[in-house]
Amino acid sequence: MLNFLYKPIHHGSYCTLRAPQKLYSAKTLPLLTLRYISSTSNQHSFTEGAISASKHVNFETPDKADLVISFFKNHGFSQTQISSIIRRYPPLLLSNPQKTLLAKLEFFQFKGFTSSDIVMILTRNPHLLKRSLKNQIIPSFDFFKNLLGTDENTVISVRRFSAILVEKVDTRVVPNVNLLRENGIHESGICTLIKNWPRVITTDQVRFKEIVEEVKEMGINPLRASFVQAVSAIRGMNKSTWERKVNAYKRWGLYGDEILVAFAKNPCCFRASEDKIMRVMDFLVNKMGLEASLIVERPSLISMSLEKRLIPWASVIQFLQSKGLVKKNFYLPTAFEYVEELFLQRIVFLNKEEASEFLQLYKEKMDFPE
Structure with a gap:
């Protein structure tokens, strides 16, 4: 364990640490200073990016760096993830894991984040680790919890955009x-x-x-x-992206006012890419023979998965129609908007005895449990 004083010297976006004794750096001893400790091998392997980033950090011996690397490894971080974190935040190699890192991980665990959540969040946003737990992370978490009502809701929000904890x-x-x-x-x-x-x-x-x-x-x-x-x-989205999506709908004969009505009903119809819009419209209009104006009435169809919802569910109904088990005039879009449990109850399980062979195929295709 090293015990000496460092004087930080800032250089733009990074800092070096000055010690009274001769310092080693990744430039002179890259494999020594950036060892990846493996339980199965003595080989050391860090990406060139991490080695390059570490050139902005100087230290006497690799002991502290080894402790940091071992800490992350012992908490479920892969070599690639550790390398990514070091590359984006090199001074982390000089931290004391037990004093500065452990408490933050324990806080996240206490609030309900899983181990995989923590790994994902810190790999994506390693700068969380340089923020004060007491003065930044906890107050921010509590602020959003007051708005969202529960730890669980706040955890969901942080998973989606961890930077809210440092805003x-x-x-x-x-x-x-x-x-x-x-x-x-x-x-x-x-x-x-x-x-x-x-x-x-x-x-x-x-x-x-x-x-x-x-x-x-x-x-x-x-x-x-x-x-x-x-x-x-x-x-x-920016204005040009909005216009491209509007034009994608117009290609199917929809008017501007109709498109705005669809957006007002379900804005998610504009979250889909232009390609997704075109593929869903092609399926509904050209494959299923439905009117393009259907989207004005049911814009949520655009956000549904073609592969996991629209195509397989349409195939189920068409099969049952061919067997006379579902009326020919059944309005297909209604079924698309069922949740899966309701779809199975009203469409599939209702005809279980007559279509047992197809049910098995359906279960396999949809990965539905017995």
Whole structure:
């Protein structure tokens, strides 16, 4: 264990640490200073990126670095993940795992994050590890918990965008939350937005206000759940992307007003890529013989999986129709919007004896348990 004083010297986006004795660096001893400790081999292997990043960190011996690497390895991080973390935050090699890292992992575990959650979050955002647990991470978690109601909801939100734990909530989040409240959005709607699309609530105030005004101009009622969905959808695309998706719908004969009606009903129809829009429309119109205007009535169909929902479920109904077990005039889009349990009860299990052979094929195709 090393006990000496370091003096930090900042160089732009990184710092070196000065000690009174001769220092080693990755430039002179790359394999010594960046050893990856393996339980099955004595070979040391770090990516060139991690070695390059470590050139911004100097230390006397590799002992501290080895402790950090061993700490991550013992907590389920792979070699690739450790390398990624070191590459993005080299000074981490100089930290004391028991004093600065362990408490943060224990906090996340206590709040309900799984081990795999923690690995994913810290690999994606290693700069969380340099933030104060007491002064930043815990207050931020508690702030969002007050909005979302439970630890569980907050965990879900952090999984989706861990940077909310390091945002300046007073200047980046509170003004946007207040704007939503001023426009009549219920607390449940605000909770939905932060839980499902946490990045949106950290949008620059000016841009966020523009988005809210744009959604209001579309005539979407702030009291409806679709309002915050629309805010999120618009936040996720620029004007040119919006126009390309509008044009994708227009290619199927839909008018601008119809497209806006569909968006107002279910903004998720604009979360799909242009390719997805075209493929779903092609399936519904050309393969199933339905009218393109169906999307105005049921825009949620666009967000459904072709491979796991639309195509296999249509095949089920067509098969049962061929056996005379489902009426020929059955309105297929209704079935598409069933949850799977309801679809099985109303369409498949109702005809279990007559179609037992097909049921087995269906279970295998959909990976449905016996």
